[in-house]
Amino acid sequence: MTSIEAPEQLDLEQVDLMDPKWFEDGPPHDLFRRMRAEAPVRWNPLPDGTGFWSLTRHAEISQVSRDTATFSSWKAGVFLNPDQVVPLDLTRNLLLYKDPPEHTKYRLILQKAFTPHTVAKLEDAVRARVTKILDAVVEEGACDFARDVAVPVPLGVLAELMGLPDEDIPRLYDWTERIEEAQRSPEPNAAAPAFVEMAGYLHEQIQRQAQEGNEDTLVMRLRRAEVDGEQLDDSEILVFFGLLVFAGNDTTRNTLAHGMQTLLEHPDQLELLREDPSRIPEAIEEVLRFSSVVQWFARTATTDTELGGQRIAEGDKVVMWYPSASRDEAVYDDPDRFDIARDKQDHKAFGGGGRHFCLGAGLARLELRVVLEEVLRRMPDLELAGQPGRLPSNWANMVNALPVRFAPGTREG
Ligand code: HEM
Structure with missing residues (x-):
């Protein structure tokens, strides 16, 4: 039996959670369970002699997420390598990397343009896109749900949100794939070329929309939004669009694919x-x-501070394992049971709470709801038709193939 198969016998001291081997079959929930019980705030050494504090409980992840004065996103970024995606000097312009008071001001402006009302108004457009995407496969009686549904839905919705022409969606797809690969790459700065190309394109798109002057676009709403007399300039709108592409794509895609896989593997819940x-x-x-x-x-x-009984030094990194917090037995009964009827507590899928709580949570929920409604209506007998595929990553739980079959239906678009 290998050590991965017997997490209860492992020496936790020896475990490096940054090694992707622990995530080959998805998040290592057995290991996380032991860590929550035995070492919820644990020093994880890295091969290069550095290390980080690994947080696995709901309580400390909530505490750190809410205490932005003690635990900064700006100081060294939100990854272990400050230059992981692109150099820190650039990523610091993103909302995700800011601390108060900058974060507060910037987020208030963005929230003015990204209200629940704005999101609700997108429902018809999201449904029309989902209808078209299902039309492309419904007559076949089979598809790869990950490739044919989970990939195009968030990309189409992002294009809709940012006012980009549909014919440019393949380019958007290409950039997002390259950014995602850079995310998993050991090389720092690997996403820079894709970001530079995408930024040039987004710049053109923002200028075009500003010239057309349609007041009901996100670009124009962002240009008008004001907090304490301050407004965003077009370069800040561009940076925000870059963040939307990074934050709103793979996250939603993988939740759609993983969610559908989970439902198909729990037929009583799907019923x-x-x-x-x-x-x-x-x-x-x-x-x-x-x-x-x-x-x-x-x-x-x-x-210098204290967390869960451990002394944390100034400059130390802490890593918050959200899937572990979302299955913390201190918060959820029988946390490994998939039960749609369970009493709802604040799960950590959208982050630990506090100021950086996912700005797109409302939009993501809308996309997930519309897809499920339309799939259950049009493919009521949907079932798994093969082995789901996974991409190895310890940063995102990625399902990249989900073969399904269903009785062929008719196009509606
Ligand atoms: C199921 C899909 C999604 C998941 C699982 C997800 C997850 C997350 C997580 C974990 C964070 C970090 C929170 C923190 O640091 O505390 C975050 C932040 C963010 N997300 Fe999402 N997200 C999703 C969809 C979206 C969508 C659709 C958009 C927009 C189109 C979006 C935009 C953002 C933005 C702008 C932030 C930064 C917020 C800030 O720093 O103030 N996300 N998201």
Whole structure:
């Protein structure tokens, strides 16, 4: 028996959670369970002699996420390598990397343009896109749900949100794939070329929309939004669009694919939704909790402090394992059971809470709901038709193939 198969016999001291081998079959929930019980705030040494504090409990992840004064996103970024995606000097312009008071001001401006009302108004457009995407496969009686549904839905919705022409979606797909690969690459700065190309394109698109002057676009709403007399300039709008592409694509894609896989593997739960589709929103919260596709983000201590009985030094990194927090037995009964009817607690799929809580959570929930509603209506007998495929990563729980079959239907678009 290998050590990966017997997490209860492992010497936790020897475990490096940054080694992707622990994530080959998805998040290492058995290991996380032991860590929550035995070492919830644990020093994880890295091969290069550095290390980080690994947080696995709901309580400390909530505490760190809410205490931005002690645990900074700005100081050294939200990954272990400050230059992981692109150099820190550039990523610091992103909302995700800011601390208060800058973060507060910037987020208030963005929230003005990204209200629940704005998101609700997108429902018809999202449904029209989902209809078209299902039309492309419904007559076949089979598809790869990951490739044919989970990939195009968030890309199409992002294009809709940012006012980009549909014919440019393949380019958007190419950039997002390259950024995602850079995310998993050991090389720092690997996403820079893709970001530079995408930035040039987004710049043109923002200028075009500004000239056309349609007041009901996100570009124009962002240009008008004002907090304490301050407004965003076009370069800040561009940076925000870059963040939307990074934050709103793979996250939603993997939750869609993983959520559908989980439902198909739990036919009793899927049956509850078939009988009563009004339960879809509660099922979505359980899918988010159960899959928590973003595995971690990091923060850096701004001062010496104490956390869960451990002394954390100024400059130390802490890594928050969201799938572990979402299955913390201190918060959820029988946390490994997938149960759409469970009492809802705040899962950590959208982050630990506090100021950086996912700005797109409302939009992601809308996309998940519309897809589930339309799939259950049009493919009521959907079932697994083969082995799901996974991409190895300890940063995102990625399903890249999900073969399904169903009785062929008719196009509606
Ligand atoms: C199921 C899909 C999604 C998941 C699992 C997810 C997850 C997350 C997580 C874990 C964070 C970090 C929170 C923190 O540091 O505390 C985050 C932040 C963010 N997300 Fe999402 N996200 C999803 C969809 C979206 C969508 C659709 C958009 C927009 C189109 C979006 C935009 C953002 C932005 C802008 C932030 C930064 C917020 C800030 O720093 O203030 N996300 N998301």
